[in-house]
Amino acid sequence: MYSTLKILHRYWAYLVLFMIVVATFNALYKSITKKEYEARDFRMSLFTLIVSHIHLLIGVVLWFAADYFSEMSMGEIMKNATMRSNVVEHPLTMIIAVALITIGYSKHKKKLTSKNKLKTIAIFYTLALILVLAKIPWKIWLGL
Secondary structure, X not given: OHHHHHHHHHHHHHHXXXXXXXXXXXXXXXXXXXXXXXXXXXXXXXXXXXXXXXXHHHHHHHHHHHOHHHHOOHHHHHHOHHHHHHHHHHHHHHHHHHHHHHHHHXXXXXXXXXXXXXXXXXHHHHHHHHHHHHHOOHHHHHOO
């Protein structure tokens, strides 16, 4: 089951990244060009929220199932750059990114004008995208 979840986590990440990129650039484009907020924008931001939360849940299950701490102490993990990145930095950064997506989605629903709705999504989803891109394990993704 662990290996299945690991594969699911890896490939679900492509969907998450795709949706964050699409929702972010859509909101940025519509904000800059002063287009109206539409139902399609709402669905896009909602779907991004949903797939990112599912991905986070899969990641949390993997983190607890991996049993990192039976093999190494926290001090040893923190001294090893690869392990620190995989066990501490990546999960923490992704939790913050999903929190930003959640906050942006929640705040945008309370705004009354298209400009404010799109601006809110653009700001929070852009910050989340930057964090996700910064902590994707590129060596694993690119097979290096």
